[in-house]
Amino acid sequence: MTAAILTAALTGPMATKADNPNLPTSPEEIAADAEAAYAAGASIIHVHLRDAEQRPTADLDIARRTIALIQERCGALVQLSTGVGFGVPFEDRAALVELRPPMATLNVCSMTFADGEFLNPPDRVRALANRMRQLGVKPELELYDTGHLDVALALHREGLLVEPLQFSIVLGVRGGMAATADNLMHFVRRMPPGSIWQVIAIGRAHLPLTTVGLALGANARTGMEDTLMVRAGVPTSGNTELVNRMANVTRALDRELASVAETRERLGLDAASGPGTNPS
Numbered sequence: 001m002t003a004a005i006l007t008a009a010l011t012g013p014m015a016t017k018a019d020n021p022n023l024p025t026s027p028e029e030i031a032a033d034a035e036a037a038y039a040a041g042a043s044i045i046h047v048h049l050r051d052a053e054q055r056p057t058a059d060l061d062i063a064r065r066t067i068a069l070i071q072e073r074c075g076a077l078v079q080l081s082t083g084v085g086f087g088v089p090f091e092d093r094a095a096l097v098e099l100r101p102p103m104a105t106l107n108v109c110s111m112t113f114a115d116g117e118f119l120n121p122p123d124r125v126r127a128l129a130n131r132m133r134q135l136g137v138k139p140e141l142e143l144y145d146t147g148h149l150d151v152a153l154a155l156h157r158e159g160l161l162v163e164p165l166q167f168s169i170v171l172g173v174r175g176g177m178a179a180t181a182d183n184l185m186h187f188v189r190r191m192p193p194g195s196i197w198q199v200i201a202i203g204r205a206h207l208p209l210t211t212v213g214l215a216l217g218a219n220a221r222t223g224m225e226d227t228l229m230v231r232a233g234v235p236t237s238g239n240t241e242l243v244n245r246m247a248n249v250t251r252a253l254d255r256e257l258a259s260v261a262e263t264r265e266r267l268g269l270d271a272a273s274g275p276g277t278n279p280s
């Protein structure tokens, strides 16, 4: 099997330090955790931004500062979340790609998301996909339910996505698919050949279903966005513990961890319209 691309999702949109005091929220804390995740084998850092009150934000100054600090401290690829968090207008979320990170998420459908409403109107998703293609920002397509794959494939048919398509199969969000192997296998059967994919398993199913994905040849994502616990009832000591654990699982399955260079190559970042580092 190919080497596994490991993504560290350090912060997420919802939890705060009240849920787990080890959650990084300031640009400095996020960059410190990014450096440690990179040292532990992650080649991609998935970034959510927070303001001084820990609220999710798409503030461009906070984004610039966070990206610069991460890049000062390590060579990992930055993947900005355009999901950002509830209450942040879609236009502000979409403006983040103007900073030209090498990668960003693209959430293709609106949905109930836990107790919130996650708004991704079709015309704006299409415009964002188009803009990302123009800027050479590689989209990671977030699929929370079966129909989301069809919407993503329709964007591809419209010429808005560049191969290889990169999918995250998100399991365990309330309002999306439950975290079951059966739901995962639905996508494994249906994704087009050549797709690059990972499981994002939220909460209790995080370790087992991410491991199933790795065993099937997928990439992996871990971090405090996806679980605040290292096992039931035990809060994690932080992102480094989670990334080290997933790196160990990957190696135990006899797979290597992809370097940044290999990650760039597999995702076609250098072939996209902008360079992978996409200086803004």
Ligand code: KMH
Pocket (backbone or CB within 6 Å): 009, 012, 013, 081, 082, 083, 084, 105, 106, 107, 142, 170, 173, 200, 202, 225
């Ligand atoms: N929060 C995860 C369930 C995004 O940031 O745009 C999915 C995610 C998407 O990471």
Ligand code: ZN
Pocket (backbone or CB within 6 Å): 009, 012, 013, 046, 048, 081, 083, 225
């Ligand atoms: Zn995210």
